[in-house]
Amino acid sequence: MTSLECKKVSMKFGALAAVQMVSFSLNSGEILGMIGPNGAGKTTLFNCVIGVYRPTSGKIYVNGIDVTGMKPHKVCRIGLAKTSQIMEPFTGMTVFENVLVGALHGGRMKMGPASYKTEQVIELVGLNEYAYKLSGSIPVPVRRRLELARAIATGANILLLDENMAGLNPHEIDEALEILKKIRDSGKSLIVVEHIMRVVMGISDRIIVLNYGSKIAEGLPEEVVNNEAVIKAYLGEKLSSLKVA
Ligand SMILES: Nc1ncnc2c1ncn2[C@@H]1O[C@H](COP(=O)(O)OP(=O)(O)O)[C@@H](O)[C@H]1O
Ligand SMILES: [Mg+2]
Structure with missing residues (x-):
């Protein structure tokens, strides 16, 4: 089953085409890797999908529903959430409270179910020992x-x-x-943007590659790393580190 589908999505900032006619789909239970040089349009594409930007053109479907141009909180209720490149937890709140906010607001749950959900999620990601620490005080990996x-x-x-x-x-x-x-095995589908090739190669069922806003390749990890256009645009300097991994 397809959980997310982008059809010819483009996003322009003035004259700059940050995302150009990108189409892809994410299947249920799949991990899709997304790679490409800095400035390739990865974050902008995410922001279009999540509803931070309304794409200049194209369509986005989440769980079969057209969410193009919908606000982020609505897209979230239809089933899509994003983590940021820049972390922005509420530093004056504990880890538990921060996660609870996700359940209460993003998930629109009542306090009882939200607390239960929060406990489960904290367990899933291994945050138990930090649950009652202020999120401003925890180290980067924990954040x-x-x-x-x-x-x-x-x-x-x-x-x-x-x-x-x-x-x-x-x-x-x-x-x-x-x-x-573990998150994938709990029934989620994921798109993972990451520069660390060992991560992308190790975890992705499929990979798509962006360059200057356009999708230049899509395929299985081993297909993508051997693709000439991908090596030229992005992997050139990364291949040596890949061989080590
Ligand atoms: N809000 C914005 N306004 C204008 N230009 C932007 C904005 N956000 C991103 N860009 C530009 O769009 C291009 C794609 O950026 P981005 O999506 O952040 O790339 P990536 O995440 O792949 O590094 C870059 O040229 C960037 O400078
Ligand atoms: Mg980015």
Whole structure:
């Protein structure tokens, strides 16, 4: 079953075509990797999908519903949530309270079910020992998990992750990969934007590649890394690190 479909989505900022005629679909239970150089349009495409921007043209369907131009809180209720490249938890609140906000507002749950959901999600992403710490006081890898937890707590079945592993060390990346697999196994579909090729290759069922706003390739991980256009546009300098991984 298709959980997300983008049809010829374009987004212009003045004369700049940040996203150009991008089409792709995300199947239920799938992890789709999205890669491309800085400025390729990945975050802008996410922002179109989530409703931060209304695309200049094209259509977006979430769980079969046309969400093109819908506001983010409505898109969230239809089943889609995003973590940010820039983390922005409410620093004066505890980790638990931050996740609870996701369940109460994003998921529109009542306090009882929201608290229960929050406990479950905190367990799922391994945040138990931090639950009652202020989110302003927790280290970066833990804040990354908090971002994930807030998105999951909304009840969305599709999660968009924008460089959620940036700044993590190799051991923390391994832990984060395990968490993503658990999240997928709990029934979510994910799109993962990440520069760390070991992550993208290790976790993606399929990969799409953006360059200058356009989709230049799509396929299985091994197809994409051997694609000439992808090597030229993006992977050139990354291939050596891939061979190590
Ligand atoms: N709000 C905006 N206004 C104008 N230009 C933008 C805006 N957001 C992004 N851009 C431009 O759109 C292009 C794509 O950016 P972005 O989506 O952030 O790329 P990526 O996430 O792949 O690094 C870049 O050239 C960027 O400078
Ligand atoms: Mg970006």
